Amino acid sequence: KAGVTQTPRYLIKTRGxxxxxxxxxxxxxxxxxxxxxxxxxGLQFLFEYFSETQRNKGNFPGRFSGRQFSNSRxxxxxxxxxxxxxxxxxxxxxxxxxxxxxxxxxxxTRLTVL
Amino acid sequence: xxxxxxxxxxxxxxxxxxxxxxxxxxxxxxxxQWYRQEPGEGPVLLVTVVTGGEVKKLKRLTFQFGDARKxxxxxxxxxxxxxxxxxxxxxxxxxxxNEKLTFGTGTRLTIIP
Numbered sequence: 001k002a003g004v005t006q007t008p009r010y011l012i013k014t015r016g017x018x019x020x021x022x023x024x025x026x027x028x029x030x031x032x033x034x035x036x037x038x039x040x041x042g043l044q045f046l047f048e049y050f051s052e053t054q055r056n057k058g059n060f061p062g063r064f065s066g067r068q069f070s071n072s073r074x075x076x077x078x079x080x081x082x083x084x085x086x087x088x089x090x091x092x093x094x095x096x097x098x099x100x101x102x103x104x105x106x107x108x109t110r111l112t113v114l
Numbered sequence: 115x116x117x118x119x120x121x122x123x124x125x126x127x128x129x130x131x132x133x134x135x136x137x138x139x140x141x142x143x144x145x146x147q148w149y150r151q152e153p154g155e156g157p158v159l160l161v162t163v164v165t166g167g168e169v170k171k172l173k174r175l176t177f178q179f180g181d182a183r184k185x186x187x188x189x190x191x192x193x194x195x196x197x198x199x200x201x202x203x204x205x206x207x208x209x210x211x212n213e214k215l216t217f218g219t220g221t222r223l224t225i226i227p
Contacts (some may be wrong), residue, residue, distance in 0.1 A: 004156070033215070043157070043202065043217035056214055090156050098213060099145035099206040100164060105156025 002026065004093050004106035012112045018079040021109045025072050025093030029104075032074040033097060034066060037088040037108070046089075048097050049074055055097070078111075086113045117141055118203055118218035126224040130192055135201055135221045137186045143205030144213070146179055146186045151200040193225045 005024045013019050025032050033048040033056075045058040049068035066076040072093070078085055088110050092103040118139045127133055137146070145164045149157035161170050163179035163186065170177045174197075176189040186203055203218040 035217075042219050043204075045214050045216065048214075058214065092156070099143075100162060102159050102162070103215070105158070107155050 004091060004104050006089075006091050006106040006109050008109060009107065010110045010112075012114065013081050014114050015081055015083060017081050018077065019081060019111060020075055020077045021089055021091075021111075023074045023076075023091030023093075023106060025074070025091075026104055029093035029095055030072055031094045031097040031101070032068055032072060033092050033094075033103065034074070034076050035090045035092065036060075037090055038086075043090070046076065050097060081113045083113050085111065087111060117207070117216050118205060120201075120203060120218040120221050122221060123219065124222050124224075126226060127193060129194060129225055129227050133190050133193055133223070135188045135190075135223070137188075137203035137218050139184050139205065141205070141207055142183050143207060144183075146183070146203060146205045147215075148177055148186070148188055149202040149204060151202060152198075157200075157202055193223075195225045195227050198223060198225050 007022045031050045034046040035043050037043045046060055047054055047066050048056040052068045063079045068074045088108040090105050090108045092105045094101045094103045121136045145162055147162045148160045150160055151157040161177045166181045166183045168179045174191045178187045201221045204215050206213050206215055
């Protein structure tokens with residue numbers, strides 16, 4: 001069974017630009033969640049989608065948005081990039097999203113904002 | 115403010131030694147998970163504990179959930195170089211049906227051969 005895939009793996013952008021990251025979940029998984037990982041703040045929850053609906057959202061500004069398609073693939077978009085958006089963006093998929101569900105993480109997309 | 119504090123933040127020990135990593139919070143969690151993350155990869159789930167006081171063993175790793183479900187510990191016996199990595203605890207906080215997985219600050223473990 002193929003794992004969670006994320007594209008691209010590395011990305012370099014400049015301030016003010018926008019970026020779209022893609023995540024393909026494990027086949028059969030309907031929940032996709034996104035996290036931002038930085039050395040200073042650690043791993044922080046961005047949002048979670050289930051069956052094309054955003055069910056949970058973390059404390060990030062509106063510049064961070066996402067969506068999920070009917071095949072469960074998900075994208076997240078960051079507009080008007082800031083230097084502080086440089087981070088590893090991780091996507092995780094699971095059958096559902098709850099206290100006893102196993103989340104499978106992808107390798108992440110390393111975003112550098114110059 | 116971090117809801118989940120891990121200690122120590124960094125730990126470097128010799129192969130064969132034992133170690134314990136702690137995860138503490140003032141919040142009560144529905145469940146608590148431990149992950150290990152290696153460079154260039156996403157976190158991998160090691161264990162999920164749900165019941166207060168629960169103890170789970172995974173080979174040389176022993177996980178314990180506090181009685182009040184506010185804290186947890188990970189004990190590694192006879193550490194090996196393959197145990198090197200970033201260990202993360204994470205807990206689900208229930209907030210009127212909106213559950214979010216909150217990660218701890220992380221413990222970076224290095225096992226010296």
